[in-house]
Amino acid sequence: MRLGAAVLLAGALCLSACSAGSLGSSDDAAGGKTQITFLTNNDPANVKVAEAVIAAFEARNTDVDVKLDTRPQGSEGDNLVKTRLSTGDMADVFEYNSGSLLQAIAPSTNLTPITGESWVGDLDETFKKVVSSGTEVYGSPWQTISGGGILYNKPLYAKLGLQPPKTWADFMNNNAKIKAAGTAPVAQTYSETWTSQILVLADMHNVSAADPGFADKYTNNQAKYATTPAALAGFQHLEELKKAGYWNDDYASAKYNEGLAAVANGTAAHYPMITFAVTAIDTAAPGKTNDVGFFALPGTDASKNGVTLWEPSGIYIPKSTEGDKLTAAKKFQAFLASPDGCAAQASATSLGGPFAVKTCKLPDDVATAVKDLSVYVDAGAASPALEFLSPIKGPALEQITVEVGSGIRPAADGAKLYDEDVKKQAQQLGLQGW
Amino acid sequence: MTTVTDAVTEAPATTVPEPARRKSPYPYWFILPGGVIFAVFFLVPSVMAFWFSLTRWTLFDQEFIGLDNYVQFFREPALASGLWHTLIYAVTTSGLKVVLGMALAVLLTGPILGRGFMRSVAFFPVLVSTIGVGLTFQILMHPTRGVINQALDLVGITGPAWLVDPDWALLSVAFVDVWQGVGLATVIYMAGILSIPGEYFEAAKMDGAGAWHRFRNITLPLAKPATVSVILLSLIGGLRKFDLIWAMTKGGPGFTSDVMASVIYKQYQAGFYGLSTAGNVVLFLLVILIALPLFWFFNRKEDA
Numbered sequence: 067m068r069l070g071a072a073v074l075l076a077g078a079l080c081l082s083a084c085s086a087g088s089l090g091s092s093d094d095a096a097g098g099k100t101q102i103t104f105l106t107n108n109d110p111a112n113v114k115v116a117e118a119v120i121a122a123f124e125a126r127n128t129d130v131d132v133k134l135d136t137r138p139q140g141s142e143g144d145n146l147v148k149t150r151l152s153t154g155d156m157a158d159v160f161e162y163n164s165g166s167l168l169q170a171i172a173p174s175t176n177l178t179p180i181t182g183e184s185w186v187g188d189l190d191e192t193f194k195k196v197v198s199s200g201t202e203v204y205g206s207p208w209q210t211i212s213g214g215g216i217l218y219n220k221p222l223y224a225k226l227g228l229q230p231p232k233t234w235a236d237f238m239n240n241n242a243k244i245k246a247a248g249t250a251p252v253a254q255t256y257s258e259t260w261t262s263q264i265l266v267l268a269d270m271h272n273v274s275a276a277d278p279g280f281a282d283k284y285t286n287n288q289a290k291y292a293t294t295p296a297a298l299a300g301f302q303h304l305e306e307l308k309k310a311g312y313w314n315d316d317y318a319s320a321k322y323n324e325g326l327a328a329v330a331n332g333t334a335a336h337y338p339m340i341t342f343a344v345t346a347i348d349t350a351a352p353g354k355t356n357d358v359g360f361f362a363l364p365g366t367d368a369s370k371n372g373v374t375l376w377e378p379s380g381i382y383i384p385k386s387t388e389g390d391k392l393t394a395a396k397k398f399q400a401f402l403a404s405p406d407g408c409a410a411q412a413s414a415t416s417l418g419g420p421f422a423v424k425t426c427k428l429p430d431d432v433a434t435a436v437k438d439l440s441v442y443v444d445a446g447a448a449s450p451a452l453e454f455l456s457p458i459k460g461p462a463l464e465q466i467t468v469e470v471g472s473g474i475r476p477a478a479d480g481a482k483l484y485d486e487d488v489k490k491q492a493q494q495l496g497l498q499g500w
Numbered sequence: 501m502t503t504v505t506d507a508v509t510e511a512p513a514t515t516v517p518e519p520a521r522r523k524s525p526y527p528y529w530f531i532l533p534g535g536v537i538f539a540v541f542f543l544v545p546s547v548m549a550f551w552f553s554l555t556r557w558t559l560f561d562q563e564f565i566g567l568d569n570y571v572q573f574f575r576e577p578a579l580a581s582g583l584w585h586t587l588i589y590a591v592t593t594s595g596l597k598v599v600l601g602m603a604l605a606v607l608l609t610g611p612i613l614g615r616g617f618m619r620s621v622a623f624f625p626v627l628v629s630t631i632g633v634g635l636t637f638q639i640l641m642h643p644t645r646g647v648i649n650q651a652l653d654l655v656g657i658t659g660p661a662w663l664v665d666p667d668w669a670l671l672s673v674a675f676v677d678v679w680q681g682v683g684l685a686t687v688i689y690m691a692g693i694l695s696i697p698g699e700y701f702e703a704a705k706m707d708g709a710g711a712w713h714r715f716r717n718i719t720l721p722l723a724k725p726a727t728v729s730v731i732l733l734s735l736i737g738g739l740r741k742f743d744l745i746w747a748m749t750k751g752g753p754g755f756t757s758d759v760m761a762s763v764i765y766k767q768y769q770a771g772f773y774g775l776s777t778a779g780n781v782v783l784f785l786l787v788i789l790i791a792l793p794l795f796w797f798f799n800r801k802e803d804a
Contacts, residue, residue, distance in 0.1 A: 141769040148771075152559045170771055172560045256664070256753060318664035318753060319643050461770035462578065462755075469754030474666050483577050490572060494556060494772050496563070 100394040101131040102387075105157035106208070107143055108136035111345055111415055115209065118414030123401045130394045132159075144170070151176045156384035158395045161208045164196040164380045165454040169495070173199040178383040180204065180396065185403045193422035196454045197380040205380025206403040209411060212342040212419040213373040213439040214268030214451060215362040219332040220434070222249065223359070230361040232368035234303070241312050244335045252307055253334035254317035254471055255325035259464040262471055264338040265307075265363070266300035266463065270374040271449040272365030273297050281455035287492065287499045292481040299365075301477035301484075304470045318472060323350045330354035338363070340376055342418035344433040355416070360435035362442055372447030373439060377454050378422050419443075457495055460487030553778035558771070569778035578755045582763040586786075589674055589745075589759055590738030596678040597734045598727060601685025606715065608686065609693045619690070623683040630680065634747025637676045638663060663749050666756040673748050673757060677741065685730045692726025693719060728798040732791060739787050760786065 106116050113136060120132045135157055137143045144167075150156045151171055162171065171177075179202035180186065186194065186203050190211070197205035216237075218230065226247055231237040241251035255261045273280050276296035283289035284297075291297045307313065314320060314334050323346065329337035330351035347355045362373035381402050383395045401407045408426035411417075417432050420443055428440065442448050453459045463484055470480040492500040553569055555562040573579060608619050625633065640647050643661035652659040662672040696718065704714050742761035745751065751758035751766070758766075764779035 144771070148559045170558070172558070175560060259750070259752060316644060318661060461766065465578075465752065465754050468752060469756075472666065472753050474754050474756065486575075486577050490576070490772070490775075491770070493568075493572065494770075494775065496556060 099129055099131045100390045101133060102158035102391050102394045102398065103133045103135050104398065105135045105137055105147075105160040107139045107161065109139055112209075115411050115414045119402065119407065119410045122406065122410035122413075123398055126401070126406065127394075127397055130397065132398060147171065151384060154386045156386055158387045158391050159381060159383055159398050161379055161381055164193070164205060164377050165451075166457045166459050167453070168197065168204075168380065169199065169457050173204050173382075174202065176384055177204045178385055178387065178392070180206075180383070180399065183396070183400060185400045188403060188423050188425050190422040190424065192375070192450050192454065193377050196377045196450070197382075205382045206399045207378040207422040208381050208402065209378050209415075210342075210417050210419045211378060211422050211443075212340050212376045213360065213362070213442065213448070214264055214270075214340045214376060215338070215360055215373055215439075217326075217329050217337045217339050217341075217343065217358050217360055217435060219329055219335055220357050220359045222332045222335050230359070231364045232371045233366060234299075234364045236368075237364045238306075238310070241307075241310070241335075245310075245312060249332065250314040250328070250334040251312040251336060252314075253320070253325040253328045253337040254313045255320040255322050256318050256468050256472065257320055258322045259468050261322050261325065261339070262304075262467040263464050264340065265303050265471075266467055267451055267453075268338065268340070268363045268374045269297075269300040269303070269365070270452045271362065271372045271447075272299065272370070273452075274449040275365065275367065275370040275372065281452060284452070284488075285456040285458060285492075285497070287489075287497075290481075290485045291488075292478065292485050296365075298477065298481050301467075301470050301481045304467060304480075305473075305477040308471050308473050313471075322346075326350035330358050332357070340418075341435055341439050342376070344435045345416050345418050347433070348416070356434045358433070358435050360438040362447070372449065373442040374451050375419075375443070375448050375454075376451050457497070458488050458492050460484055460491050462487045549777050550781060552774055553781045555774045557774040557777070559773065562774070565774070569775045570782070572775055573778050573782060576763065578758055578763050578766075579760075581755055582758045582760050583786075585670055585757060586739055586759040586761075589670060589677075589741060590735050590790075592671065592674045593677045593681065593738045593741075594731055594734035596674075597682050597685040598730055600678065600682050601689050601730055602720075602723070602727075604682065604686040605689030605693055606719065609690055622686050625680045626683040628680070630743045631747045633676065633680050634744050638748050641672060664753055666753055669749050669753060669757040673745050676748065677738070677744055680744070681734060681737070685734065688729050688733075689723060689726050692723040696722045732795060732798070735794070736787055736791050739790065740783065 104116065104120065106112060113134070116134055120134060124130065124132060137146050144163075147156075147160065147162055148171060156176075162168065181201070181203045185206070189203075189207070193207055193211070194203055197203060197207075222244070223230070226243055228240050228243065229236075231240055244251040273294070273296045277283075277289075277294065280289055280294065280297065289297070291301070314328060316324075320328075322343075325334070325337050325339070326343055326347050327350040328334035329339075330347050331354060341360055344355060344358065347358055362371060365371065381399050383392065383399060387395050402411075403423050405423075405425050405427075408421050408423060412429055417428065417436060419436055419439055420428055428436070432440075466475070466480045466484050466487070469475040470477050475483070489500060552562070554564060554566060556565050556569075557563075576582075604622055608615060608622060612618060641649075641662035643649060643659075643664060646662070648662070649659035660668045663669050700718050700722075701714055704718060709717070740761055741759060742765065745757060745759055745762055746765065749757045751762040760779070760783045764776050764783060767776035767779055
């Protein structure tokens with residue numbers, strides 16, 4: 067809470083400082099300047115990007131004044147967004163999840179569709195899908211696409227003469243050699259439970275490769291994690307790595323930042339993670355960002371090796387925004403899907419992956435792990451994560467993966483329990499066939 | 501204002517002629533302001549909660565689905581273990597609070613140095629924010645860097661991984677709960693013990709009863725009303741405990757320290773508002789089912 071307050075305060079201070087020079091004129095020309103509010107989450111890195119984007123936007127659109135507003139992250143923030151939408155009190159433009167979680171805020175009732183806008187054609191096809199509902203598109207991208215897989219320590223790989231593995235068997239061989247050399251092969255950080263899901267979620271490309279129709283069958287209650295071998299594999303990986311003793315000793319109490327520091331400093335060789343984490347490595351282990359490489363989660367077939375992608379969250383306009391504010395909000399939304407918007411985001415943060423806008427190019431100085439990720443994306447060896455293909459994601463997955471990864475529950479049991487969890491979510495969403 | 505003074509002057513006039521029919525010293529409309537507050541802030545939300553527990557409710561719209569939420573809640577895989585953990589937690593904390601509270605109360609009513617200071621020390625944890633206590637102990641109980649295990653290391657004991665060991669997590673939280681809540685039990689016990697007339701102890705002493713006999717035959721039976729209060733309060737508190745568990749383990753690792761209240765909160769977090777409300781109704785009934793018979797049982801014994 068204190069951090070949140072500090073961020074809010076910092077944001078407010080900077081805002082007033084940034085606009086101090088133009089404060090008088092904006093008051094005088096109230097009719098000339100349209101003021102809109104932009105609501106995003108209060109993560110300090112995120113706020114920094116928001117401020118940079120707003121500054122760049124205002125420089126090009128002198129008739130619009132964008133006010134930054136922040137909300138908590140996680141479910142607390144989700145509930146705040148839902149409440150403000152249901153009371154018609156939403157900010158003029160806001161950032162929110164894409165994919166399955168977007169459906170939770172009933173886009174067709176609450177959001178302004180922007181299907182006809184010229185910039186919609188520049189969006190990455192998968193991204194366009196995850197900010198759509200029915201036939202309408204609702205959002206432009208906030209920050210970048212990222213890839214789920216394994217972050218690894220490059221100096222350690224070089225020292226032991228290892229190659230990034232393409233199959234699970236190769237990966238286990240590497241782990242055996244790393245363990246023999248006295249380093250923890252795989253970092254796990256169960257103090258922050260969301261980090262425990264990556265071995266299951268990032269395995270989606272391998273599931274799709276083995277069974278291209280899995281996502282649809284899963285949504286229609288025709289395919290289960292427990293009975294689909296390729297899907298079950300994710301849970302089995304967790305069990306296998308735990309049984310082999312490949313985790314770091316403090317896996318049960320370690321935190322996300324400690325995991326990043328471990329893989330960046332080489333005290334652990336691998337850390338299953340999503341590449342948006344590269345933006346945090348410099349804080350966790352200063353100066354070590356480029357010691358961390360990335361490879362896709364290895365599957366059974368080396369020829370089908372590829373990466374699972376997470377789409378950016380979206381920027382949406384609620385139906386409650388009207389008139390001049392709507393015009394200004396649409397301009398701001400379009401700016402985020404333009405090369406200028408991408409450049410403004412890149413200037414404020416180290417990027418966690420490629421942009422979801424075709425006209426934007428990655429700068430040359432991106433982190434090593436992002437370059438590794440781009441190789442898969444450019445080669446077309448990539449699939450979206452399941453939460454972008456299906457509206458159903460069971461809320462208890464992180465607890466279940468902690469149990470399987472801690473040896474409390476066997477993999478098969480964990481998968482069965484997750485199927486129950488998924489069923490509950492589907493029924494709550496009122497889907498057909500459940 | 502005038503209506504209130506009217507009521508006061510009128511009250512004796514209406515009650516005096518018919519004392520047998522109406523025992524209340526106030527006319528009914530005198531309780532209206534309280535009644536309105538009760539209805540608006542307690543009755544209406546409670547009834548609404550019962551209604552919402554029968555719907556699939558997304559904040560944007562609601563759909564009546566009958567008892568489906570209850571069926572779902574009882575099928576919830578985490579519920580059976582959550583129910584069991586709730587009972588373990590409530591019984592452990594209330595048992596320890598009775599024993600430790602009694603022991604501390606005997607100590608703090610005895611002739612010890614700096615009694616007032618010692619009493620405030622025992623009561624102090626009750627005043628601290630539960631979330632603060634939870635976060636502090638989360639750091640103290642860290643398996644390798646926590647002060648508790650480092651202290652145990654010094655005397656050659658390898659402490660358990662308190663909060664992250666599935667076998668220990670729930671008990672660790674229960675211990676902290678006892679540490680925080682025992683001050684209240686102590687105060688209740690102290691009041692009970694101090695209300696026992698000193699002559700009883702003197703008479704027993706004259707007859708040659710030792711300290712143990714005096715405790716066993718005088719303090720323990722005569723402090724029974726205090727024991728009943730402590731048991732009931734801490735049992736009900738334990739059954740609905742949430743804040744401490746959430747601050748310390750979030751129900752983890754996995755589901756191993758999940759209790760009813762945290763299961764309910766997770767449904768709310770996932771956006772299953774109707775399901776979560778149904779869980780609250782279930783918890784409400786559970787607390788009544790356990791607390792009421794216990795209350796009757798103790799009171800009956802007391803009358804006999």
